[in-house]
Amino acid sequence: MSDLGHFALFSALVVSCYGLAAGLTGLRRRDPALLESSRRALVVWAGFIALASAALLVALVRRDFAIRFVAETTSRDLPLLYTITAFWGGHAGSLLLWALVLGVYAAAAAVRLRRAANAPVVFLVLLAVAAFFTLTLAASGSPFAAQPIPPPEGSGLNPLLRNPWMAAHPPALYLGFVGTTVPFAVVVASLAGPADDRWIEPTRRWMRLAWFFLTLGLLFGAKWSYVVLGWGGYWAWDPVENAALMPWLTSTAFLHSAQVHRHDGSLGGWTRALVLLSFVLAILGTFLTRSGVLSSVHAFANSTVGVYFLIFLALSTVVSFGLLLTRGRPERGPAAEMAADGALLSREAAFLVNNVLFVVAAAAVLLGTLFPIIAEAVTGDRINVGPPYFNQVMVPIVVLLLALMGVGPLLSWRRSDPRALGKALSAPAAAGALAALGAAAAGLRHAILSFLLALGIFVAGTIVGEFARGALLRRGQGEAWPAALLRLVSRGRTRYGGYIVHFGVLVMLAGIAASSVFTTRTQVTLAPGEQVRVGRYQLRYEGVQARRGSGLLITEARLTADDGRAGAVLHPRHLYHVANNQITAEVAIRTTWREDLYVVFIGLAADRRATFRVLLSPLVAWLWAGAVVALIGGLVAAAPTGHRRPVRQALPDAVVVPEEAR
Incomplete structure (x- = not known):
């Protein structure tokens, strides 16, 4: 695998340099054959990088400790998932991953953009980036460097990286x-x-x-x-x-x-x-x-x-x-004219x-x-x-x-009517004010959070209002509510996908604000059978169990948590990683829509008393849920619409934009 990997990297370097030379010469001579050869060289380069990546992956799975990178990042008892993720667990492997991802993008661009404006320059820029990363891989330490005497066992992956989220x-x-490389190349070409x-x-x-x-x-x-x-x-x-x-x-x-x-x-x-x-x-x-x-x-x-x-x-x-x-060309449009026209409300x-x-x-x-x-x-x-x-x-x-x-969706292009804007803002602003007053009546005495709550409800009201307004227009054409909403979004994916992203961000910020301000931290030391009250939870320490895992010595505590409605069993633990001679802690988390109960096992005394750090963090689940909503909105906005919209829509000097079309 070492020889195959070296061959693939060397070939990739040669091909990328050839592609650069062919592209530059083709541009200078206006030779279509050379330009096409340059484009194909980009695809071949991606193929050689894929071959090098496959060689490293096979070496990792086979535990080929004759390759230094494999010996430094894996061990025989490492599970398959983390053996694969060891690919990017070291410096050289992470650079190869960078090149592999670039290869995927470059090959896709070579196909999708072959008829784009200034396509040869796009491919030339991509080849320049490809040549740099290949040269860096070859010159700064290849992941295929061999060692004369393979060790009987590898060092293993960094314990902190042995987690599905890090995978x-x-x-x-x-x-x-x-992914920013292709847009960069397109702009440079333009x-x-x-x-x-x-x-x-x-x-x-x-x-x-x-x-x-x-x-x-x-x-x-x-x-x-x-x-x-x-x-x-x-x-x-x-x-x-x-x-x-x-x-x-x-x-x-x-x-x-x-x-x-x-x-x-x-x-x-x-x-x-x-x-x-x-x-x-x-x-x-x-x-x-x-x-x-x-x-x-x-x-x-x-x-x-x-x-x-x-x-x-x-x-x-x-x-x-x-x-x-x-080479940039100044372009004057309504946005450039608004200062002179006084159209700041747009x-x-x-x-x-x-x-x-x-x-x-x-x-x-x-x-x-x-x-x-x-x-x-x-x-x-x-x-x-x-x-x-x-x-x-x-x-x-x-x-x-x-x-x-909150304000942006209600503004018109070029210029907005202040009276119409004020009328459109009144309902969401009133909802925000009422929410803040309700929170104060319920006991919230945090001025900044009260303001953020009012602002958040105002923004949510604006977003919901935009969906409701568009759906009502479609309802007027005889469509049912579900069909009206679906067609509204499908006909304006960029716009409404963006609103979904905004709503997800709003939910995320609610989770961030609540968990940042109201999280409580407590450290307790308990004997087996002893219990303590933390917030609305009654925590009871049941004891500790030691056992062996794959390359691990596990010390696991057992706690029960009862909030008066439902009980839960938590298992925070310590993991001793034999190959690395390191100890890590694995937290136990009970998640609800309301809060997270977060328990860390700190240590165990000789008399079996255990020390725990306990956190109660409100609305953390909202952070993750909001992020998922934002990602869904991003997918909606990026989905193809099935028709091409004109790049530029020129507007007359005087235009009336209906409220429902804003």
Whole structure:
């Protein structure tokens, strides 16, 4: 397998370099045969990367410890699922996964975009990215490097990675990271070609796919953090988390900005910039997580792959934004005219403010992530930037975005009638105010949460109102309610899919707010048979049992939890991983729609008394449910409509937009 893997990587490098040369020569000579050869080289490169990936997977499953990477990430007692996930459990394997995902996207693009505008340049950009990753794999440490004396047993996978959520997290995240490459290539090609808007539709389609997987990857990572790390949280503003959040923020901004560009042709340069920025931030995120710079500047100085990524990051940024500045064409439309016309009360204005907020959020996360690294490089001391900074910056931005989510759907293009807008806002605003008053009457004495509750109900009322208004119009044509709703969504998938995403985000934010403010933490030490009251639960410690598992020594506690209605048995435990000589804790969680009972087994004394950390976290289930709703909305918005809509819909200077069509 080692020889096959080396052959596949070397062949992939040769083919990618050939494809680059053929594409450049074909463009210069305007030779269709060379350009077609370049496109086919992209597909062949993807095939060789797939062959290398298959070789590594077979080596992992066979426990071929003659390959150093296999010996460092697997062991004979490792279950098959985690043997497969060991593929990305080390540095070299994760880079190969990056290349494999790129191969999937590149092969799909070579087929789907072969007749697209400036397709040869699109394939040339993809080949350049492919050549970089193949060269990095070959030069910085191949996953197929052999060792002269194979050990009898491997070191095993990092115990913290032995979890189903972590098995899914990296592939989903890489599908999101790498998914920005095709939109990046399309935009670069559009800047190198003639002035038209043919780039926007393929860019939207591919970027929606990347956004979906970035969202999925962030969700899986948050769930893994919650169920594995034992601290009871799901987001810590860790640099690795931030690395994935930044391209998500800018890609979300792009999806909103693209709506304006498709409508009137404005914001072309800004919309392109968001695509380029999303790709650059995806490469930056990969650099941060793979270069060693997060551990220390000294580790980065000794990292070959870090230098490669830094050079590629700089080249990508300079070339792409240089093209945008020199070749970008200013496009004037209603969005550009609204300041001069005084049309600040418009949907274009809302989208612009939305975009600015997302970009400011990405810049704030970037600053907080890079500042410790820059400080260490300059002063020699690392200054930590923790959650307080991020929370102080992000909470106001989220509140403003929430307000826009509520107002935006009610605004008209070009200009809105203030009286009509006020009338449309009155019902959801009244619902929000009544909700806040009701919460206060029920005993809520938290001013910020009361405000957020009112704002959330206001946004929910707006979203529900949009669905109800559209469905009522269809009901007037004789359709039943279910059919009216289904056809409403199917005829306006982008619009109503976006509303579903917004509603999911709203539910997520409710879970985040409640669990952040009202979570209680208690540490108790109990003897067998002893019980304690925690919130509405009566916890009883029954005892501890020790047993063996596959490569594990398990110490498992047993507790019963009774809330007066139904009982539950919880089994928090300690796992001793023999191959790694490490101990990890596995939490026990009882989830209801109302709250999570979260129990961590801290330790066991000689007299069998056990210590537990117990958390009660309200509405955590809402976070996960809201994320699923948002993902469903993303799928609805991305679903093909069966007809092609014009890229640009020019409007006359004076236009009346019916309320139901807004």
